[in-house]
Amino acid sequence: MANKYQIRSISLPSRSHPSTIRIEEELSKLKTWEGSSTSTSESIDTGLSLLEDLYLCLDDLLNMASAQQVISHHKGDKCVEEVLDGSVRILDICGITRDTMLQIKENVQALHSALRRRKGDSSVETSVAEYKIFAKKMKKNVNKLITSLKQMDGKFGVSPLVDLDHHLAAVIRVLREVILMNLSVFQFILSFFTVSSSNSKATKWLLVAKLMHKGVKPCEDNSQNVNELQCVEAALSTLLSEGTNDEKMQVAHERLEALENAIESVENGLESVFRRLIKTRASLLNIISQ
Numbered sequence: 001m002a003n004k005y006q007i008r009s010i011s012l013p014s015r016s017h018p019s020t021i022r023i024e025e026e027l028s029k030l031k032t033w034e035g036s037s038t039s040t041s042e043s044i045d046t047g048l049s050l051l052e053d054l055y056l057c058l059d060d061l062l063n064m065a066s067a068q069q070v071i072s073h074h075k076g077d078k079c080v081e082e083v084l085d086g087s088v089r090i091l092d093i094c095g096i097t098r099d100t101m102l103q104i105k106e107n108v109q110a111l112h113s114a115l116r117r118r119k120g121d122s123s124v125e126t127s128v129a130e131y132k133i134f135a136k137k138m139k140k141n142v143n144k145l146i147t148s149l150k151q152m153d154g155k156f157g158v159s160p161l162v163d164l165d166h167h168l169a170a171v172i173r174v175l176r177e178v179i180l181m182n183l184s185v186f187q188f189i190l191s192f193f194t195v196s197s198s199n200s201k202a203t204k205w206l207l208v209a210k211l212m213h214k215g216v217k218p219c220e221d222n223s224q225n226v227n228e229l230q231c232v233e234a235a236l237s238t239l240l241s242e243g244t245n246d247e248k249m250q251v252a253h254e255r256l257e258a259l260e261n262a263i264e265s266v267e268n269g270l271e272s273v274f275r276r277l278i279k280t281r282a283s284l285l286n287i288i289s290q
Contacts, residue, residue, distance in 0.1 A: 019064055019167070020174045026054040027174070030181050039192055039227045041262030047185045048269030055276035058178055061171070062283040070168045072290045078159060079172045084288070086156060086179040087281045093149065093186050094274050100142060101270065104193060105263045107134045108232070112256040115249065124244050128236050135233075139194045146190050153183045182277075189266065192227055228259040 030050045037043040061067050074080050114127035157176040161169045235252040242248060 019061055019067055020170045022057045023054065023061060023174045023178070026050070026057050027177050027181060030054060030185075034184060034188075037188065041192070041228055041266055044189050044192060044266050045269055047188060048266070048273055051181070051185050052269075052272050052276055054178060054181065055273070055280060058174075058280060059276075059283065061174070062280065062287065066167065067171055068287045068290065070165060070171060071284075071287050074165075074168055075288045079161060079164070079168075080288070082157070082159065083172060083175040083179065084284055086176070087277070087284055089152065090179055090182045090186075091274075091277050091281055093145075093182070094270065094277055096145065097186055097189060098267070098270050098274065100138070100145075100190070100193070101263060101267050104138060105260065105267070107131060107138075108256060108259055108263065112253070112260065115252060115256070118244065118249075124239060128240060131236070142190045142194050146187055146194070149183050149187050149190075153180060156180065156183075189270075192266075193229060228255070228262040231255045232259050 030047070033043075033047055033050055037047060071080060108131075111127055111131040115124060118124050118127075157180060161172060164172070232252075232255045235248075235255040238248055239252055
């Protein structure tokens with residue numbers, strides 16, 4: 001399933017500046033990932049890894065004397081201020097995404113722990129109900145954040161780069177592209193946790209439940225395109241509708257463990273990207289202060 005959060009792209013120049021070629025190559029890899037990614041933690045991990053590689057190349061660019069000189073010489077210009085503002089916004093968004101991941105992890109772990117201590121069907125129903133209340137609120141908040149990211153995407157990088165030095169225009173253009181790619185990756189991460197009614201209708205959940213009843217793990221069934229969170233929700237629905245026998249509880253435990261592992265993996269990737277974002281922001285501020 002192609003990434004439905006694929007965003008607007010600023011066309012790169014037909015004649016690239018030598019200093020930006022490596023960044024453009026990494027951007028091309030991320031755009032290929034954008035077009036083929038699926039709503040799974042594995043796709044998210046791949047996207048975050050590619051994003052980190054992109055920032056390694058960006059660090060090399062910002063360490064080049066020629067790039068530092070051209071940015072410093074034009075400090076205060078609208079195009080430079082725009083990427084400075086974009087860099088701090090991306091940091092904020094990454095921080096919010098990390099906080100959201102932590103909340104989800106804590107609630108999933110609390111649910112898993114409660115199911116391990118279950119004292120009867122009523123306690124399971126209570127624990128699942130509490131988790132569903134959290135999940136509903138979380139999805140609402142995440143959808144609002146995705147909407148704000150889309151709005152930022154529509155407004156960012158719209159000022160023309162005409163009448164600029166060729167080197168400056170090339171540097172600003174790739175900095176814009178890097179920020180826009182961040183928006184796309186973060187939207188994709190957040191979309192992992194927003195299973196909307198439009199793509200999880202009752203008929204689909206019935207099919208998933210039937211697969212689970214037959215012993216087929218939907219997370220391993222590629223035709224369903226379901227992620228770890230969807231597998232957990234299907235398992236919880238089965239517990240409520242068909243009871244809490246040992247087999248169904250085992251499936252629920254396996255799905256919760258898979259989701260916990262997925263969250264931990266994404267958290268690690270986000271942490272690495274967050275450190276890169278801080279370093280890039282510091283590099284830009286150092287250049288401007290020269």
